Amino acid sequence: xxxxxxxxxxxxxxxxxxxPAIEAPTDAVVRITHTTICGTDLHILKGDVPAVESGRTLxxxxxxVVEEIGExxxxxKKGDQVLISCIxxxxxxxxxxxxxYSHCRDGGWILGHLIDGTQAEYVxxxxxxxxxxxxxxxxxxxxxxxxxxxxxTGHEIGALNGEVHLGDTxxxxxxxxxGLAALLTSRFYSPARIIVIDPDENRLAVARQFGxxxxxxxxxxxxxxxxxxxxxxxxAMEAVGIPETxxxxxxxxxxxxxxxxxxxxxxxxxxxxxxxxxxxxTIRTGLVNTxxxxxxxxxxxxxxxxxxxxxxxxxxxxxxEQAYDVFSRAASEKAIKMLLTAE
Numbered sequence: 326x327x328x329x330x331x332x333x334x335x336x337x338x339x340x341x342x343x344x345p346a347i348e349a350p351t352d353a354v355v356r357i358t359h360t361t362i363c364g365t366d367l368h369i370l371k372g373d374v375p376a377v378e379s380g381r382t383l384x385x386x387x388x389x390v391v392e393e394i395g396e397x398x399x400x401x402k403k404g405d406q407v408l409i410s411c412i413x414x415x416x417x418x419x420x421x422x423x424x425x426y427s428h429c430r431d432g433g434w435i436l437g438h439l440i441d442g443t444q445a446e447y448v449x450x451x452x453x454x455x456x457x458x459x460x461x462x463x464x465x466x467x468x469x470x471x472x473x474x475x476x477x478t479g480h481e482i483g484a485l486n487g488e489v490h491l492g493d494t495x496x497x498x499x500x501x502x503x504g505l506a507a508l509l510t511s512r513f514y515s516p517a518r519i520i521v522i523d524p525d526e527n528r529l530a531v532a533r534q535f536g537x538x539x540x541x542x543x544x545x546x547x548x549x550x551x552x553x554x555x556x557x558x559x560x561a562m563e564a565v566g567i568p569e570t571x572x573x574x575x576x577x578x579x580x581x582x583x584x585x586x587x588x589x590x591x592x593x594x595x596x597x598x599x600x601x602x603x604x605x606x607t608i609r610t611g612l613v614n615t616x617x618x619x620x621x622x623x624x625x626x627x628x629x630x631x632x633x634x635x636x637x638x639x640x641x642x643x644x645x646e647q648a649y650d651v652f653s654r655a656a657s658e659k660a661i662k663m664l665l666t667a668e
Contacts, residue, residue: 328382328445334372345449350397353453355389373591384444385411385436386473407457411474416455427612468632478613479506486609487560487585494518499564500528
């Protein structure tokens with residue numbers, strides 16, 4: 326089969342690899358029909374995730390058809406169309422029983438990280454019963470694919486960790502895929518004001534289409550404080566993963582505010598505890614658990630989220646290297662999410 330293989334910092338190749346096979350009774354092998362590229366994949370290529378070894382197939386998002394199942398798989402059958410969760414969960418360990426699937430003792434974020442991932446023609450999924458979700462008929466693949474990672478990440482690590490409440494003023498720093506997913510899912514909780522901050526005017530335009538009440542391209546700290554009469558925001562969500570954007574978040578929080586960090590950080594940040602200790606703020610980090618996939622899937626079925634609107638570019642799976650080139654130039658290409666379809 327063909328797969329997109331990480332070959333060291335800055336190096337990738339669409340090349341032949343052996344087709345995966347069942348290794349454990351709880352495994353399934355899925356034929357990929359649709360996949361995408363995540364900002365985390367770019368972090369891997371930049372060397373920000375050193376646990377990823379050369380030779381690893383990248384990717385942790387996908388839709389496909391079950392080709393083979395192990396004898397221990399009870400809830401799936403060959404031919405099922407399934408959503409692949411970016412998080413693998415055994416469903417039995419102490420962390421899984423707390424719905425902290427991201428810390429599963431035999432799973433977590435392993436696809437495209439510690440085991441071969443979904444940017445390939447086939448992928449092996451451990452703990453298939455708990456890590457795959459049957460897709461309802463009629464759900465558009467472009468929308469359904471957003472359930473693999475960005476919608477549950479924006480919801481769980483943004484809206485839920487930020488404890489967005491009715492009438493809140495929230496700020497999302499970064500209008501890339503995760504920031505926009507946080508915007509869409511924060512609207513479930515009826516904040517009064519959603520401020521989106523990003524230097525890219527195209528992404529700010531998309532944010533306004535998705536419901537942002539205010540957008541800021543320059544001088545974010547000064548502008549937010551002016552907009553809020555010097556108070557700051559109830560919730561600040563970091564959706565980039567660099568020190569500068571984390572710093573904006575901690576400087577615009579009002580007393581009692583909540584900072585929800587969604588970005589993947591490859592470098593240390595300067596944490597201003599000397600200013601924050603007295604403000605009664607809460608700071609939460611997290612890796613998505615994907616435990617809200619079922620409720621988000623129902624929202625997609627009902628048309629409650631414009632998830633398909635996140636897809637800006639479509640490619641054949643064989644053209645994945647071109648898709649990477651476009652995604653790495655997101656600003657100039659006006660790219661948010663790629664849809665890669667196997668022919």
